[in-house]
Amino acid sequence: MAGRSGKKESKQNAKQGxxxxxxxxxxxxxxxxxxxxxxDHMQRLNYLFQLSTFHTMVGAQDKSQALSxxxxxxxxxxxxxxxTALTPGMKRQICKECHRVxxxxxxxxSFIANESKKKTTQNQVxxxxxxxxxxxxxxxGRNREYRTHVEKDNLVYMQK
Amino acid sequence: MSSLKQLQxxxxxxxQVYKPILDNPYTDESHNWPYVEEQQLVAELVKTxxxxxxxxxxxxxELYFGFNSVVEFLQGASYDTTxxxxxxxxxxxxxxxxxxxxxxxxxxxxxxxLVPLPRGFISQFDACTSQEHNGMLLAVQNADFDMQFASQxxxxxxxxxxxxxxxxxxxxxxxxxxxxxxxxxxxxxxxPSSGC
Numbered sequence: 195m196a197g198r199s200g201k202k203e204s205k206q207n208a209k210q211g212x213x214x215x216x217x218x219x220x221x222x223x224x225x226x227x228x229x230x231x232x233x234d235h236m237q238r239l240n241y242l243f244q245l246s247t248f249h250t251m252v253g254a255q256d257k258s259q260a261l262s263x264x265x266x267x268x269x270x271x272x273x274x275x276x277x278t279a280l281t282p283g284m285k286r287q288i289c290k291e292c293h294r295v296x297x298x299x300x301x302x303x304s305f306i307a308n309e310s311k312k313k314t315t316q317n318q319v320x321x322x323x324x325x326x327x328x329x330x331x332x333x334x335g336r337n338r339e340y341r342t343h344v345e346k347d348n349l350v351y352m353q354k
Numbered sequence: 355m356s357s358l359k360q361l362q363x364x365x366x367x368x369x370q371v372y373k374p375i376l377d378n379p380y381t382d383e384s385h386n387w388p389y390v391e392e393q394q395l396v397a398e399l400v401k402t403x404x405x406x407x408x409x410x411x412x413x414x415x416e417l418y419f420g421f422n423s424v425v426e427f428l429q430g431a432s433y434d435t436t437x438x439x440x441x442x443x444x445x446x447x448x449x450x451x452x453x454x455x456x457x458x459x460x461x462x463x464x465x466x467x468l469v470p471l472p473r474g475f476i477s478q479f480d481a482c483t484s485q486e487h488n489g490m491l492l493a494v495q496n497a498d499f500d501m502q503f504a505s506q507x508x509x510x511x512x513x514x515x516x517x518x519x520x521x522x523x524x525x526x527x528x529x530x531x532x533x534x535x536x537x538x539x540x541x542x543x544x545x546p547s548s549g550c
Contacts, residue, residue: 220367222536226529230374233527239376240525247380247519279530283453284378298458299429306421306451306488315486320421320450334448341449344375349528352374 226350235276242269243284243295250295259294259301266293281349282342292326301325308335369536372529379523386456387443389512393472396510400440400471403503404493405482416494419479419487421451424458427492431464436495438507439466444473447489455490460516469511 215223230236242265249262256262266288273280287296296302303323310317318335334340380386390396407414418427424439431437439459443452459466479487495504 216366220365221533222366222369224370224372226372226531230527230529232374236374236376236527237525240379241522244379244519244522251517251519279373279375281375281377281528283381284376286450286453287378298425298454298461300461304421304425304454320448320454332448332450334450338448339446344377344528344530345449348531349375349377350372350531351377351526351528 226352230352232276232278235272235278239269239273239278239280242266242272247295247297250297250300254300262295263293266295281344283344286330289324289326289328291328292324294324294326296322296324296330366536368533371532371534373532375528375530377526377528379526380457380518381453382523382526385518387470388468390470391510391512393470396469396507397472397475399503399506400469400475401478403500404440404491405478408482414498416496418492418494419483419485419490421454421488421490424490424492427494428458428462428464428466431462433463435464436504437464437466438469438493438495438504440469440471440491440493442476442479442489443470445476445489447476451488451490467507467511469507 217223246262246265246269249256249265250259253259253261270288270293272278288294289296289301294301298304301324305321307319307321308314308317309319314335316335318333320332320334321329322332323329404415404417408417418424427437439455441447441452441455443455456468459468476489479489479491493499
């Protein structure tokens, strides 16, 4: 029995690698992967995002931004279908209602609102109102140093 | 008799995993914020030519403090206007506000020179004005503006990609470190952890 369990442990060690490290919380630390599965989905999403932004910026005459919104709608559908993760910085640039790219003055108006009676800085909210009428509110007053999980230096870029 | 390494292996509860995530192609730092040569010197110039002047003669310069005033000015500015937008992007300014600034500067009709200031410069703004400034100050280059100062700033502030949406950029794929619990099947010889 002891021989079998010893073999098992040695197999486990070989799987985890000789240079594996374990931190104080009992987490096995692994180096980042060299390749990513389903990279083509991400490249497709990136292309659609840039295409949508291009059509919003260049086609200033088109007030409805139909083509741009169609590309963004496609992006949203593919992202959901393939369960691809997007950073908050990317998601914040897409209107959830009409799928417009959020670009100041072209599609969105931004201002800081303070609805408290005493106008304390804690109650400041950044309001982004899209052309369709929907608005996103970011209450930044309470924690001015707030960073999203991606911005906290734990994102490793694979390629540029 | 088990070694320290084997004991450590037994104590593993979680494993680090990496989840792929797609980032916005236009939020690259090098695309958005210009590089400033001799940033300390630029900060000193801003202090002497803008902050000190505003303290002694507030009417001498056309200055706008705060996000709302800056946005309002940039929206209504004409083509022939040049403005310097000083932003304390290294200080405790909310990221959601900072994310808006480079796009605002690009989309505006007037010529906007974006000048990121070094860490700690926000205290100069605090000392200078009592109104809410959100770490940003816009100075309009009018007839009373010091041209020598303007040329010094122009010389030291680099240019960013003016219209990044006209050029296709590679996808910015990153991996996010996360943790996953390891479900271990109990070995035949091991005693069950619970049960009577």
